[in-house]
Amino acid sequence: MELYELAAYELREKIERREVGIEETVRAVLGKIAEVDGAVRAYVTVAREQALAKARAADERLARGEPARLLEGVPIAIKDNMCTRGVETTCASKILKGFVPPYDATVVERLEGAGAIIVGKTNMDEFAMGSSTENSGFFPTRNPWDLGHVPGGSSGGSTAAVAADEAVAALGSDTGGSVRQPAALCGVVGLKPTYGLVSRYGLIAFASSLDQIGPITKDVRDCAMVLGVIAGHDPRDSTSVPRKPCDYLKGLVPDVRGVRIGVPKEYFGEGMAPGVMAATGAALKTLQDMGAILADVSLPHSEYALATYYIVAPAEASSNLARYDGVRYGYRAPGCPDSVTMMTKTRSEGFGSEVKRRIMLGTYTLSAGYYEAYYLKALKVRTLITRDFDRAFEKCDCLVSPTSPTVAFRLGERTDDPLAMYLSDIYTVTANLAGIPGISIPCGFGEDGMPVGLQILGKHYDEATLLRVAYAFEQATDFHRMKPALRATSTSGSASASASAPASASTSTSTSPSASASDCCGRAPAGGERHA
Amino acid sequence: MIPRDLSALGPAIRTEQRRRSNGVTIPGDLTWGLRRGWDLKIAKEDVDHVAMLARLEFDEAEKAGVARQLSRIVEYVEKLNELDTEDVSPTAHAVPLRNVLRNDEVRPSLDPGEALRNAPDREGGFFRVPRILESE
Numbered sequence: 001m002e003l004y005e006l007a008a009y010e011l012r013e014k015i016e017r018r019e020v021g022i023e024e025t026v027r028a029v030l031g032k033i034a035e036v037d038g039a040v041r042a043y044v045t046v047a048r049e050q051a052l053a054k055a056r057a058a059d060e061r062l063a064r065g066e067p068a069r070l071l072e073g074v075p076i077a078i079k080d081n082m083c084t085r086g087v088e089t090t091c092a093s094k095i096l097k098g099f100v101p102p103y104d105a106t107v108v109e110r111l112e113g114a115g116a117i118i119v120g121k122t123n124m125d126e127f128a129m130g131s132s133t134e135n136s137g138f139f140p141t142r143n144p145w146d147l148g149h150v151p152g153g154s155s156g157g158s159t160a161a162v163a164a165d166e167a168v169a170a171l172g173s174d175t176g177g178s179v180r181q182p183a184a185l186c187g188v189v190g191l192k193p194t195y196g197l198v199s200r201y202g203l204i205a206f207a208s209s210l211d212q213i214g215p216i217t218k219d220v221r222d223c224a225m226v227l228g229v230i231a232g233h234d235p236r237d238s239t240s241v242p243r244k245p246c247d248y249l250k251g252l253v254p255d256v257r258g259v260r261i262g263v264p265k266e267y268f269g270e271g272m273a274p275g276v277m278a279a280t281g282a283a284l285k286t287l288q289d290m291g292a293i294l295a296d297v298s299l300p301h302s303e304y305a306l307a308t309y310y311i312v313a314p315a316e317a318s319s320n321l322a323r324y325d326g327v328r329y330g331y332r333a334p335g336c337p338d339s340v341t342m343m344t345k346t347r348s349e350g351f352g353s354e355v356k357r358r359i360m361l362g363t364y365t366l367s368a369g370y371y372e373a374y375y376l377k378a379l380k381v382r383t384l385i386t387r388d389f390d391r392a393f394e395k396c397d398c399l400v401s402p403t404s405p406t407v408a409f410r411l412g413e414r415t416d417d418p419l420a421m422y423l424s425d426i427y428t429v430t431a432n433l434a435g436i437p438g439i440s441i442p443c444g445f446g447e448d449g450m451p452v453g454l455q456i457l458g459k460h461y462d463e464a465t466l467l468r469v470a471y472a473f474e475q476a477t478d479f480h481r482m483k484p485a486l487r488a489t490s491t492s493g494s495a496s497a498s499a500s501a502p503a504s505a506s507t508s509t510s511t512s513p514s515a516s517a518s519d520c521c522g523r524a525p526a527g528g529e530r531h532a
Numbered sequence: 533m534i535p536r537d538l539s540a541l542g543p544a545i546r547t548e549q550r551r552r553s554n555g556v557t558i559p560g561d562l563t564w565g566l567r568r569g570w571d572l573k574i575a576k577e578d579v580d581h582v583a584m585l586a587r588l589e590f591d592e593a594e595k596a597g598v599a600r601q602l603s604r605i606v607e608y609v610e611k612l613n614e615l616d617t618e619d620v621s622p623t624a625h626a627v628p629l630r631n632v633l634r635n636d637e638v639r640p641s642l643d644p645g646e647a648l649r650n651a652p653d654r655e656g657g658f659f660r661v662p663r664i665l666e667s668e
Contacts, residue, residue, distance in 0.1 A: 042545050102643075102647065102650075194627075195626045195627050207624050209624060210626075238629075239629060241627060303611075304614075304615060307608060307610075307611045308609075310608070322587075325587070326652055327659050328647075328659055328662055330652070332653065336662050337662060338663045338666045339661050339663065340587070341663050342660075342661065344587045344588065344589050345589070347586075348588050351588075357601060360579070360602060363582050363586040364582045364606070374606075377612050377623055378609075379612070379622030379623055379624055380621070381612050381620075383622060384615065384617070386626065418601055418604075419604060419605060419608060427650035431631070432626075434552035434626055435626020435627050481603075503663070
């Protein structure tokens with residue numbers, strides 16, 4: 001078995017026992033990136049030299065007899081919306097191209113403090129707005145299971161990197177499903193922690209009341225391990241919750257006997273692809289056979305969640321993205337006679353169309369005369385959605401549903417219709433609105449042989465139960481051990497899609513897609529922002 | 533393969549088409565319809581106004597697209613009007629938040645040189661911008 005194929009905990013053991021060196025490990029992963037990323041395009045930036053320098057320093061550290069830390073030598077990828085000191089951070093936006101943060105996000109500090117080696121920054125939908133990574137300002141990322149399909153989004157670069165063994169683990173951010181949905185579509189594990197559990201300091205803000213950073217890993221044990229490292233109070237994020245640290249690894253017992261699992265009927269309605277339905281149904285049966293108690297529950301306001309989300313998130317985004325004005329960092333439109341013109345041109349040239357659409361929508365719903373009709377209304381419905389969960393959790397320990405209603409769709413299939421794209425998130429946005437944790441784990445394969453994810457939702461701060469159920473399921477199945485073929489097939493189950501998919505997507509396996517990172521910048525846009 | 537909520541979307545789209553085909557505006561609800569006679573929830577003039585507030589600009593062709601897409605999204609989110617929320621308090625944050633204060637102590641902060649390093653234009657210790665005030 002190649003080093004890059006190992007899970008983080010396996011790799012760390014080998015490193016601790018000095019069976020392999022850290023530089024050797026990092027070189028193996030960098031080699032894999034060189035081999036496959038021309039086709040997958042998971043990375044915006046590969047931090048090769050920094051990673052190798054840190055690996056050598058870590059090897060020397062161990063050679064001096066210092067103990068191996070929790071993630072010693074584990075090569076990790078970071079979504080490009082988290083600040084990395086000295087490494088370009090773009091949010092996959094032309095408006096931030098060239099921005100080199102002068103500080104590290106708290107999660108980056110914590111990972112490096114635990115010995116992890118950051119190998120690069122991954123592609124995403126621009127400013128995390130999207131569900132397919134096609135909204136990247138630079139180029140789309142491909143799904144390693146079929147290069148003609150999207151990896152999901154917005155953390156599609158991170159999930160594709162882990163699925164293709166281009167990183168042993170990764171971080172993503174989840175505002176409406178952006179960790180869980182791409183994890184499901186790429187067949188890896190992705191967790192959105194409870195709001196406030198992981199610091200957002202240094203995460204470039206999209207919708208501050210919904211954003212959470214979470215681990216993307218090959219299996220549940222790794223997920224628990226990475227979560228343990230990044231979770232915890234941070235005084236630099238005022239929404240970070242002061243809580244005692246929890247040992248998530250300790251709770252990983254392969255036993256779900258007596259665990260009450262709620263099955264929300266609203267999450268199994270029409271619109272779910274048959275393959276997703278079948279895989280999810282089989283997973284529920286597996287859990288039941290293992291001794292879990294299934295119970296029907298109702299979350300009656302679920303059908304209003306997506307509408308609520310698409311008021312709340314753009315409203316917060318329109319405010320957060322006001323900082324990109326061409327003054328302190330980032331791109332500035334050249335040759336403008338006055339500041340207002342400069343700001344307007346900078347933003348219009350620097351932002352992509354989905355970002356502009358959401359800024360417009362948010363500005364509209366917050367503008368005079370509409371605030372109450374839209375924004376305030378949505379905040380009230382958010383209360384109703386949260387109450388639904390409170391009631392459901394009186395009767396059960398966690399809830400189980402599919403992560404996304406369909407498997408990964410083909411590139412281009414939904415780009416013309418923003419609403420069709422938004423519907424990818426119908427089962428995931430509720431957790432962000434209510435602030436509860438959710439995990440997606442591989443549970444089978446559906447249409448076109450593409451992976452299906454099982455979503456488990458839990459009570460606030462009850463990541464331990466999610467991880468336990470996920471771990472037990474994983475121990476009883478081997479979906480997480482399946483590896484993608486890294487090629488494109490031309491046999492597609494959805495006929496309508498093939499017309500809009502780029503020709504190169506269905507034919508090329510080794511050539512790079514045409515879009516290029518360099519097409520965005522003769523100038524030096526930049527800028528990023530810290531969170532408070 | 534059509535997700536569930538698309539069915540909720542259907543009527544909204546059909547309503548919009550019906551309005552256009554008749555060439556008459558049939559207001560979907562009073563809050564909205566009374567304001568002006570539009571074919572779309574959001575007209576091109578609204579796009580101009582909102583774009584100005586957001587410091588964005590669109591060319592004429594883009595404006596029509598923006599108006600159409602925003603109208604569809606707004607019609608969709610108006611689904612929330614089905615719910616009576618008269619006695620419901622709003623949730624701005626999922627986790628109860630109180631003011632988070634720290635002691636008023638001087639601590640190290642970002643070096644000015646570092647802070648200015650990413651600026652598109654600077655002069656001395658300042659960010660430099662084009663003219664802000666109109667000249668006489």
